């Protein structure tokens with residue numbers, strides 16, 4: 001920590017909130033952010049987040065227990081708001097006294113923020129981290145009790161919004177950063193980027209792509225090789241084929257799976273037309289498609305037909321390195337950038 005005094009000073013609020021040495025979150029990545037990577041991130045002084053994805057409460061319970069065996073440092077759990085068992089998953093987090101719950105994938109449903117924050121015997125309740133696509137919604141979520149916000153730009157890997165990180169940062173940080181905790185995500189691959197957002201008022205940052213292929217990541221070797229080969233321009237956003245079926249775009253390395261997603265949308269849209277599915281069932285089906293395709297790539301190593309979710313910073317991922325080394329490099333780059341400004 002002492003080796004990076006300028007960065008540490010600018011991360012003070014974020015690190016205090018997370019209970020970590022550095023205000024660097026590794027954003028939850030389905031199938032990738034399991035016990036090994038999460039513990040490695042937290043042990044390296046960052047903040048790991050378990051990706052619950054479509055896990056059942058029992059599976060999440062097991063994953064949290066296993067993660068606790070690998071790290072004594074704080075870590076969080078990312079829950080997808082459209083999960084049908086969201087409130088049961090919140091109870092699992094509370095039972096484990098998880099300090100921070102990230103609500104992702106949509107607007108937090110009524111009562112979910114309160115449920116996470118509710119104190120239990122011997123546990124003061126969890127801190128809630130949310131995403132918000134607009135400034136108005138961000139303000140509303142803070143009024144509703146959210147403790148911190150992640151703004152995530154379209155450069156990111158996985159599900160994305162339409163606006164670039166650089167624009168979101170200029171819109172949100174001047175308005176919110178003095179009073180609220182705002183982390184910036186999307187497209188950050190080096191410490192110079194971290195320094196820039198800290199200077200704009202961010203209390204910390206969230207990275208996914210840069211950590212996905214760390215030595216401790218259980219991702220299949222072929223998945224990792226695809227990342228090492230990939231350039232920024234290969235990480236493309238999926239297209240929406242039917243305007244009536246609002247699918248959230250996903251950024252991934254282009255492959256045959258990209259085409260399969262287009263075909264899947266056409267199929268789901270036809271079933272929507274035929275009245276076989278309602279809109280929420282249609283959207284859930286699309287999400288299950290992604291979860292399955294991502295598993296095929298990350299776990300089975302099917303890099304042709306699976307989903308290689310990756311952000312544009314993939315071009316800055318060139319080899320397998322231990323998390324601690326990546327973290328040290330990011331901090332050193334940030335520190336050097338801030339020192340150059342001060343000179």
Ligand SMILES: Cc1cc2nc3c(=O)[nH]c(=O)nc-3n(C[C@H](O)[C@H](O)[C@H](O)COP(=O)(O)O)c2cc1C
Pocket residue numbers: 026027028029030032051053078104105152155156157158159185186187188206207208209210212308309310311312313
């Ligand atoms: C392979 C992969 C899977 C992801 N899965 C999830 C997820 O399950 N839930 C979530 O909230 N974000 C997910 N994300 C987004 C990350 O948490 C993070 O916010 C994002 O990667 C940050 O942008 P970057 O990739 O440019 O660093 C995923 C990203 C990747 C690359």
